[in-house]
Amino acid sequence: MAEARTAERAAQGEGHPSGDERFALLDKTLRKARYQQDQLIEVLHVAQDLFGHLSEDILIYLARQLKLPPSRVYGVATFYHLFSFTAPGRHSATVCMGTACFVKGAEEIVQQLEAAHDVRSGQTTEDGELTVSTARCVGSCGLAPVVVVDGVVTSHQTAESTLAHVGEVLAKEPTEAST
Amino acid sequence: MAEPIAVLSSRYDVPDAHTLEGYKREGGYSALPQALEIAPGDLVAMVKEAGLRGRGGAGFPTGVKWSFMPKGTGKPTYLVVNADESEPGTFKDRELMERDPFQLLEGIAIACHALESERAFIYIRGEYLFPGMRLEEAMTEAYAAGYLGDDILGSGVNVHVTLHYGAGAYICGEETALLDSLEGRRGQPRLRPPFPAVAGLYASPTAVNNVESIANVPWIVERGVDWYKSLGTEKSAGTKLVCVSGEVKRPGNYEWPMGATFREIIETSCEGMLDGREVRFFAPGGSSTPLLTAEHLDVELDFDAVAAAGSLLGTAALMVYSDKTSVVEAARNWTKFYEHESCGKCTPCREGTFWLSQVYDRMLSGGGRPQDLQILDEVCDNIFGRSFCALGDAATSPIKSSLKYFRDEYEHLVEHGRLPDGLEPHAGIITDNAARHRPTDFAQPATVRAGSLR
Numbered sequence: 001m002a003e004a005r006t007a008e009r010a011a012q013g014e015g016h017p018s019g020d021e022r023f024a025l026l027d028k029t030l031r032k033a034r035y036q037q038d039q040l041i042e043v044l045h046v047a048q049d050l051f052g053h054l055s056e057d058i059l060i061y062l063a064r065q066l067k068l069p070p071s072r073v074y075g076v077a078t079f080y081h082l083f084s085f086t087a088p089g090r091h092s093a094t095v096c097m098g099t100a101c102f103v104k105g106a107e108e109i110v111q112q113l114e115a116a117h118d119v120r121s122g123q124t125t126e127d128g129e130l131t132v133s134t135a136r137c138v139g140s141c142g143l144a145p146v147v148v149v150d151g152v153v154t155s156h157q158t159a160e161s162t163l164a165h166v167g168e169v170l171a172k173e174p175t176e177a178s179t
Numbered sequence: 180m181a182e183p184i185a186v187l188s189s190r191y192d193v194p195d196a197h198t199l200e201g202y203k204r205e206g207g208y209s210a211l212p213q214a215l216e217i218a219p220g221d222l223v224a225m226v227k228e229a230g231l232r233g234r235g236g237a238g239f240p241t242g243v244k245w246s247f248m249p250k251g252t253g254k255p256t257y258l259v260v261n262a263d264e265s266e267p268g269t270f271k272d273r274e275l276m277e278r279d280p281f282q283l284l285e286g287i288a289i290a291c292h293a294l295e296s297e298r299a300f301i302y303i304r305g306e307y308l309f310p311g312m313r314l315e316e317a318m319t320e321a322y323a324a325g326y327l328g329d330d331i332l333g334s335g336v337n338v339h340v341t342l343h344y345g346a347g348a349y350i351c352g353e354e355t356a357l358l359d360s361l362e363g364r365r366g367q368p369r370l371r372p373p374f375p376a377v378a379g380l381y382a383s384p385t386a387v388n389n390v391e392s393i394a395n396v397p398w399i400v401e402r403g404v405d406w407y408k409s410l411g412t413e414k415s416a417g418t419k420l421v422c423v424s425g426e427v428k429r430p431g432n433y434e435w436p437m438g439a440t441f442r443e444i445i446e447t448s449c450e451g452m453l454d455g456r457e458v459r460f461f462a463p464g465g466s467s468t469p470l471l472t473a474e475h476l477d478v479e480l481d482f483d484a485v486a487a488a489g490s491l492l493g494t495a496a497l498m499v500y501s502d503k504t505s506v507v508e509a510a511r512n513w514t515k516f517y518e519h520e521s522c523g524k525c526t527p528c529r530e531g532t533f534w535l536s537q538v539y540d541r542m543l544s545g546g547g548r549p550q551d552l553q554i555l556d557e558v559c560d561n562i563f564g565r566s567f568c569a570l571g572d573a574a575t576s577p578i579k580s581s582l583k584y585f586r587d588e589y590e591h592l593v594e595h596g597r598l599p600d601g602l603e604p605h606a607g608i609i610t611d612n613a614a615r616h617r618p619t620d621f622a623q624p625a626t627v628r629a630g631s632l633r
């Protein structure tokens with residue numbers, strides 16, 4: 001089913017061939033920004049919140065969507081210190097802290113994640129396995145609270161369900177899909 | 180003898196001053212209805228007459244800046260509030276936005292009316308997530324209650340505010356770089372003229388003002404020009420939020436009327452220096468302002484008085500260092516900052532800050548040579564006045580001033596390969612002065628803090 005949705009979106013010129021759902025979230029942000037080129041920095045913020053860093057792939061994707069030359073996107077992204085280009089931990093869990101998620105207990109999720117894995121949000125565990133971060137709003141308020149784990153959007157989360165899910169992901173053998 | 184005063188900071192200790200209810204209960208939004216009755220031109224004249232000078236560093240008269248804005252250009256007019264606050268030592272705007280965000284929003288509404296502008300942008304530094312959150316909440320409430328939006332308070336005046344997060348670049352505090360950044364580009368300064376007042380954001384007339392400057396505006400309207408002028412000195416009216424850091428007992432933000440002396444501020448508000456330490460040097464207004472020494476402690480908080488003493492009031496970020504601290508190490512620290520933050524647009528600053536930083540590293544690792552002092556002097560002379568924007572000039576401030584007042588420390592360093600006895604590189608890093616005037620993390624949600632700032 002997920003593949004069908006991805007294919008549908010790809011047919012509309014949206015989404016990413018890899019099927020990584022984070023690109024769909026990025027598209028939402030782009031739509032909200034009405035694809036205006038001067039919104040580049042705002043969009044980069046969201047992209048970094050979602051992916052933990054800005055890979056070449058993401059930058060090229062944004063350049064295409066905003067109809068900007070890749071050099072411009074790269075030039076802007078590298079100018080600002082808050083953007084990073086190296087991958088954080090092998091797995092990632094991004095908790096959305098937008099208003100809808102926040103009122104439904106996103107903060108509790110972050111606290112429990114931090115406590116369980118002895119890491120602070122925005123940082124990576126010492127063994128480089130897990131990066132925990134927060135995003136300002138990933139634009140899926142109807143699914144609140146949202147946690148994006150390794151690029152997969154998980155909806156209606158609680159602290160327990162998130163911990164269980166992240167635990168499963170960490171226990172899995174390294175695969176190509178993990179970031 | 181000046182006394183501390185609470186005008187801009189009068190609601191700081193009210194726990195719910197950041198909500199509309201708390202703000203109004205404490206007298207907020209009494210200026211806006213008055214201001215909406217006043218014609219825009221008269222408001223500009225009032226601010227000019229009150230003598231408000233920009234709090235972002237340069238001290239340019241705010242009313243005069245507003246009067247430069249052309250009318251009837253057929254283009255929109257913009258107000259841009261500079262909340263980038265990245266000058267080392269400066270943290271006044273952060274506390275203002277966290278504790279009293281409506282004060283800024285009320286000021287913005289009045290300023291927009293005065294400028295006949297329908298849209299304001301707040302450019303807030305990317306790290307300021309908590310103040311940003313406070314502002315977002317306040318904006319939501321203000322829109323819902325009709326203090327922002329179309330036809331505010333039934334006056335026919337429209338004011339819309341957009342909050343924009345920076346992404347970590349000191350240079351974006353410079354007003355023209357800020358405008359480029361707002362337009363989604365690399366934040367690099369623009370050639371002037373044209374000045375932003377004529378061709379700023381999207382080539383339209385734009386007023387760029389600091390947060391604290393705008394927060395002064397409701398007070399001028401509400402209490403009147405004469406009251407405002409009665410605070411402060413003849414040429415520097417009003418009060419000033421002073422951010423004190425360094426080796427004092429109680430660092431923090433303190434509001435004082437202009438005209439108070441640095442000694443009064445350190446002794447009264449900060450309860451003096453840490454035990455056993457005496458003032459050796461201080462920066463009166465952030466790292467971009469030349470250092471002063473203990474003999475300048477009686478200089479007044481006043482743009483012209485500080486300039487006469489050979490420095491600048493800047494943002495009034497008072498960084499105080501003691502007789503235990505090496506000025507060469509402090510200057511290296513600031514130089515590294517400017518090297519890192521140079522935007523790279525012009526050669527004197529881009530290359531110069533790099534070489535300065537190399538010379539400091541060489542000297543402080545014991546490999547200094549007598550000619551290094553001359554190299555520092557010469558590189559500074561080649562940067563100062565030859566850079567594209569004021570960042571380059573600022574980079575030379577700590578170096579030139581420390582060479583002027585503390586050449587003996589430099590000479591000792593290059594001669595003996597080490598600092599003079601009794602001076603420590605990092606005496607500024609201290610843990611026993613953490614007692615704050617106000618707790619700064621009072622209602623801060625655990626998830627919005629430095630750790631989540633990437």
Ligand SMILES: Cc1cc2nc3c(=O)[nH]c(=O)nc-3n(C[C@H](O)[C@H](O)[C@H](O)COP(=O)(O)O)c2cc1C
Binds near residue numbers: 239262349
């Ligand atoms: C390198 C550099 C950094 C600056 N950073 C800031 C800043 O963070 N906040 C600010 O208000 N002004 C900053 N300024 C000053 C602005 O260019 C501008 O003068 C100011 O925002 C005007 O507002 P005011 O007239 O209300 O002071 C900076 C200037 C330079 C050259």
Ligand code: SF4
Binds near residue numbers: 529566567
């Ligand atoms: S002086 Fe420095 S910061 Fe300013 S334009 Fe030149 S390189 Fe950029």
